Amino acid sequence: MNYIDGFRDPDAAARYRVTLAQLGQELADQGGRACFMEVCGSHTMAIARFAIRDFLPPAVTLVSGPGCPVCVTDPGYIDAAIELAGQGKIIVTFGDMMRVPGSRSTLAKSRAAGGWIESCYSPVTALELARAHPEREIVFLAIGFETTVAPVLAMLDTARRSALPNLTLLVAFKLVPPVLAALIADPELKIDGFLCPAHVSAVIGANAYRPFAENHGVACVVAGFEPLDILYGVEGLLRQKIAGRATVDNQYNRVVRPEGNPVAQRLMDHYLMPAAVSWRGLGVIPASGLVLRPEFAQFDAEQRHQLTLQPGRPNPHCLCGEVLKGKIRPAQCALFGVACHPDHPLGPCMVSSEGSCAAEYRFASGVTP
Amino acid sequence: MNHDHILLAHGGGGRLSHQLITQEILTRFGSGPLASLPDAAALELDSSRIRFTTDGFVVQPLEFPGGNIGDLAVHGTVNDLAVSGARPRWLSLGLILEEGLPLTLLRRVLDSVQRAAADCGVIVATGDTKVVRRGQCDGLYITSSGIGEALPGFDLRLDRILPGDRILVSGPLGDHGAAILAAREGFENFHTPVSDSRPVHRLVEGVASLAWGIRFMRDPTRGGLATVLNEMTTGQDFGMLIRARELPFSPGTAALAEMMGLDLLHVASEGCLVMVCAAEVAEAILEFWRTLPEGEKARAIGVVTADQAGRVILESAIGGLRVVDVPSGELLPRIC
């Protein structure tokens, strides 16, 4: 057994199944139900991969939050990237951006039409292309949450120090706490607890979640990404719900400190400043994003080419915001399965294969082996 | 040949073309039907039941840990024939070369084609070479068609699959896709993934005596195991249950997948066989496979079920159940 297998022990998981069933029964006996949100895309992926939902008692629902950076990317951002590709710039992007719809088209279609668009797994690809093609401008699509920001800034730092004039970023960094705050502001919110991502929390610190628990009564548990971490996190949330408590419970204190990671925070602060940005399906949220500071305008594709990222026109009938707040099931959206399906996603919840709408579309009749 | 790189004239039909063909092609493939460079190869078959397949290869990079585009083309074509229950016999080799391609690289690729063909017992019977301008192709593309003779006894049809049948795989999953990804991203560490590019025809021919119990075979290339199993179950009146704990993965591939967040069920293999067979023959097949290097890590990974019709269900490493979906969109372009 190696280190990772220790977090994937089926016997331990079976014990969580029993515990969660007992707690679920206790909640049901109180006449209660619980709806928890896993905030982050990495949790969503692990929950899907290890079939965590299969361990949940009937009284507990786990919904996917706005933490998949690709899904919440505004259509207007995709439009801008397509425009830059059309001007002959080389676009470098994480591969999962390729099929995300803009207002009119996708990067995949733009590439088919002759745009030079490279998909990558690491921002370093952009550096290599910039060196190999000094005559072209390389635009890196800088999207992501707190955790992605640092590696992208490290890449930018290298580009700056080696005086590469032909590399720019199209920035749409997003922050977790403001979007949670925006969700939580809805008095009809049906979320009882947040399963908070360990890696984001390692950067920003567990303290960032305290207002949610203290002012809004939403329990917060910071959990790691291994399946047993997640089951333990759900157990913690369920115990808080049953006890009628809402606190920030940091189950990941081997990495997450209350105040976060000061080095990463300083790097971010040097290059970036907070700004109001637009989220697909949720609209513009104040101070929910990070943009390059004016002194780094030469690296900012938006400023260098005088683009203004128009908030894209999201489909007015898309109810992703309501889905994310736990207020409706995806099937209650009129577009669900009709105009909006996995091969033609309209809202963020359908873009990622693990988004709430995509999951419901595919697993419509449930797994009952 | 005293040029170091491919020139447009190498495809022009003149002296350089002739030189390329005689020095690089005939020296390697000229002992059979190709010897006198006929316009069409003359082939004799004992059987009238033949299998015919074609494929194009555009992998990037051209050389990767575990192989190159040359052996990949041979194995890809051979494996398509083998999983159809055929003994591969003849291949065609179409080369599209980019002006400027280093000749040393072309030679390494052709050497690999020669070695792989000999290993698979197939003959390169016909071919073609074209050269395109710089920038019009990415170094080298290969097209290959293959002819095989149907092996007696195989009747491979989805409608023969029954609940209770076993699902077998002949080796670790996802090694090829992971190797390509690692090569492209420049990951080189102590256990870089190595492509499994290799033939599966011996795995098929060696179990021909049990063919009556073999229902269906595929090789999980693009889209990986998830895609192959979904293709088998979609619209059928049976389902499949596979167990994550039984799935064989190589350590380097598994490590890369952890790091990059890849679902290896969606990642391609190029030397792996997925078979659905009657429970009675499963053990004997696994036992034989494990005597061959290409089947050393063979495993029974799951069963065909009467419920969950049309779906593939995975029992996760921690014992939860979920649906296995096909990947949507492009996962890894140009892996083969």
Ligand code: SF4
């Ligand atoms: S089904 Fe599509 S349009 Fe409707 S809420 Fe979900 S993502 Fe939005």
